[in-house]
Amino acid sequence: MYTGKVLKDTSKYSGRVRPWREKKLDNLTYAQYLEVLQFKKANRVRDCGDVLQFSVNEDGMKLYQTWFCHSRLCPLCSWRRSLKNSYELQQILDVAHSKYPNAIYLFLTLTEENSELGELKLNLKNMNSSVRRLMQYKKVAKNMIGYVRSSEITVNRKNYTFHQHMHLLLLMKTSYFNSSDYLTKNDWVKMWRRARKLDYDPVVDIRKIRTKSKHGQSALVDSAKEVAKYQVKNSDYITTDEKSDLIVLNELEKGLQGSRQLSFGGVLKDIRHNLLLDKNEDDLINVGSSDDSAGIVKKVMYKWNSSVSDYVSWE
Ligand SMILES: [Zn+2]
Known part of the structure; x- marks a missing residue:
């Protein structure tokens, strides 16, 4: 069920909100560029990180399951890779x-x-x-x-x-x-x-x-x-200058x-x-410390919602 609750995934260590929304927005622009440039993988890239499942415990949220496209320049995947x-x-x-x-x-x-x-x-x-x-x-x-x-x-x-x-x-x-x-x-x-x-x-x-x-x-x-x-x-x-982005991206x-x-x-x-x-x-899900599944209180699921332009909770 769509609950309308927007994703907020905060890092326990830095206190910063993880940039899921920004990266997904850039991912969609990237997918659109690939389509214009007629790269076959455009549709695959568009599906990257569409549904995110997190496990939740006292420390906060940890990505539990999703599907990543693994394209080198995908903004979501390259963020996880870094x-x-x-x-x-x-x-x-x-x-x-x-x-x-x-x-x-x-x-x-x-x-x-x-x-x-x-x-x-x-x-x-x-x-x-x-x-x-x-x-x-x-x-x-x-x-x-x-x-x-x-x-x-x-x-x-x-x-x-x-x-x-x-x-x-x-x-x-x-x-x-x-x-x-x-x-x-x-x-x-x-x-x-x-x-x-x-x-x-x-x-x-x-x-x-x-x-x-x-x-x-x-x-x-x-x-x-x-x-x-x-x-x-x-x-x-990925800038506001699409024409020039396409020339750069094609070469990259x-x-x-x-x-x-x-x-x-x-x-x-x-x-x-x-x-x-x-x-x-190839594992872009477990990218940080502790894969400890102890103390998981529950799992939550968010889906990208294009009309809200954000990840929204499903239960
Ligand atoms: Zn990706």
């Missing part, structure tokens, strides 16, 4: 930190010139293989014990170019800071230029993450969040096909595997 990635990465880094308490963490950002329309797919593919090549260079591999890399794309609307870049969190042996092994920023620029086969010096950023300071753990968590965040921001392809859809947002290497890959996180990659 929560999931950030939570899982923190779990992985917690284990790494306890197993290798003296390891050094580096945050590396690798860039190149922007892609023009039609170039994104190939550039992303080549960037990925170049990162793998870079990680195998003797000077890097010698001290590197693990890494996670993510790809991110920002859009320049003025000239329809795409800034694809890679973030890497590197776990290094303490010997990295021996004078003979230490790599300067300029070394990283030269190595990336070689690995990516560029004829110019690319912009590279390398910094050490402090893990021993008072706020050490949170600096690491911040870097984990930076790595796990959205691959492309929704606002880069094609460019991201078959690519991976995150990839792991070395001990971080092993830890992820041991935590069984590589087994449930």
